[in-house]
Amino acid sequence: MxxxxxxxxxxxxxxxxxxxxxxxxxxxxxxxxxxxxxxxxxxxxxxxxxxxxxxxxxxxxxxxxxxxxxxxxADSNSVLLKPYDNQQAARTSGKKRIIGLVITNFSDMYGTELIYGMEEASRDNDCFLVVRRSFGIPELEEKAIQQLLGLGVDGLIIFPAQGEYFSAEILKLVIQKFPFVMIDRYLKGIPASSVSTDNVQAAKEGTRYLFELGHRHIGFLAPPPANTTAIEERIDGIIEAHVEHNMLVNREMWLETFTSTMPNVFDPQARIEDVNKLVEHLRKNPHITALFAAEYNIALLVEEAAGKLGLHIPDDLSVICFDSPESHEGCRITHMRQNQFGIGKQAFENVLNMQGNELPITRILLPATLIKGKSTSSVKQD
CATH class of the missing domain: 1.10.10.10 (Winged helix-like DNA-binding domain superfamily/Winged helix DNA-binding domain)
Structure with missing residues (x-):
């Protein structure tokens, strides 16, 4: 020129x-x-x-x-692109490393064990863990990432607020090659490492168990998938199990419109509406003998809806779900127990291994365990 x-x-x-x-x-x-x-x-x-x-x-x-x-x-109004320099200085000065966690929410049902795993890994590696919740709200997720970067964290672990779209902040992390790992799900089109449950295999195992009990009319209950990979993969697993048994999938028995269990919904009326939807669904499909809920809280909705209809669990209706606060033999609800502790620990260690290293993008899948509870039984013969 x-x-x-x-x-x-x-x-x-x-x-x-x-x-x-x-x-x-x-x-x-x-x-x-x-x-x-x-x-x-x-x-x-x-x-x-x-x-x-x-x-x-x-x-x-x-x-x-x-x-x-x-x-x-650069952004003159933020420190979005500065933390990498901070972490380089921290490593050369001997300062203890800090890993940030951005998670939608956590409870005894899901999330607490994840944090326990990360906490143990932080102690094993003499590091610190800082937690911020997004409650499934994209704006809070972006703000949390900015705050943690401003703190000078050496890496991030992110449980995405939504599955269909990734935030601009996550895209910036990719551009910067900043060390971070996704948990529970991965985002399509984003070259980022992730650690999650093998949802396809877990859903297949849960469905096979219902088949072994003689169930053939099985409904699947979930929030709107909205390209959330965890839900999509559970759907794939259920379909694959049907194919293996030479059975057709009747998606008219499925209900994927539950919103009251989502982390950013705080309206008690939403729960009432979800229960009513489920009551109407069971009335329209009296041949359903088992329901596979994508989440524990949806399984609780099934218990309430069954009570309104005078149905007894498990004699009239078997119920299985993912996760439960009672993850041991003899628990109330049969469920696929995710290895949350292992996911958390693996994610933390992966972020540490990224420090100063150009590692290939990896997707680690951990198996889930079937925990048989009191909510499932063999099909009652007419």
């Missing part, structure tokens, strides 16, 4: 060109800007000239330069 800017040095012209692109949002916050080599090719200059132009952008705090990874558009 010819220098048509009079006596202006080439490095300054490149600086102004890139600054204009950033101002016009051609390069957005978190985007990688052209490298020294790419600028050499575009403007026909030497490596020294392009390097000086990038240094001027960095001096103006328009970009953050990260050796070995590239230069990224």
């Amino acid at each position: 010819a220098n048509d800017s009079g006596s202006m040095p080439m490095y300054e012209m490149i600086f102004q060109t890139l600054r204009d692109r950033i101002t016009r949002n051609e390069y957005k916050i978190g985007d990688r800007v052209p490298s020294e080599k790419e600028l050499c090719s575009e403007f026909g200059v030497s490596r020294i000239t392009s390097k000086k132009a990038l240094k001027m952008l960095a001096d103006e705090q328009l970009i953050i330069r990260q050796p070995g990874r590239g230069s990224f558009v």
Whole structure:
């Protein structure tokens, strides 16, 4: 490219060109800007000239330069791109590492064991764990990620707030190659490592167990899948189990509209509506002998709906779900117990292993265990 800017040095012209692109949002916050080599090719200059132009952008705090990874558009109102430098300093100074966890919510039913696993891994590795809840609200998830990065964490573990869309903050982590791992699910189109249950195999095992008890009319209950990979995979597992037994799947017996159990729903009326929907569903499908709930809280809705209809569990209706606060033999509800402790510990250790290392993207699946409770029995013969 010819220098048509009079006596202006080439490095300054490149600086102004890139600054204009950033101002016009051609390069957005978190985007990688052209490298020294790419600028050499575009403007026909030497490596020294392009390097000086990038240094001027960095001096103006328009970009953050990260050796070995590239230069990224900075946000003057935040510290989104600075934590990597903080963690490098922490490691060289001997400061203990901090891993941040962003999780929708946690309870005895799901989440607490995850944190226990992470906590043990943090003690084993002499690190700290900082937790922020998003309650399934994307805006809170983004704010939590920003806050943890501002704290200077060395890595992140993220339980995504939603499955259909990934937040801009997660995309920035990918661009920066910041160490982070997803748990419970993975996001399609995002090259990020994840640790979760083998949901396909777990759903197959639970369905097979119902088949062994003689059930052939099985309904599946779940919140709207909305591209949530965990739910989608459980659906795949149920379908595969039917195929293995040469049985057709009748999705008219399924109900995937439950909202009261979602982490961002706090309306008591939603629970009443969900129970009523289930009552009506069972009235329309009296041939259903078993229900497979994607979540423990949905199984509780089944108990309430069955009571309204005068149905006895398990004599009239068998119920199985994922997880339960009572995960031991003789518990009330039969369930597939996820290895939450193992997932948490594995995720934490994976993030630590990413420190300073270019590791391949991995997806780790842990098996679930069938815990037989008092909510399932053989089909009652007419």
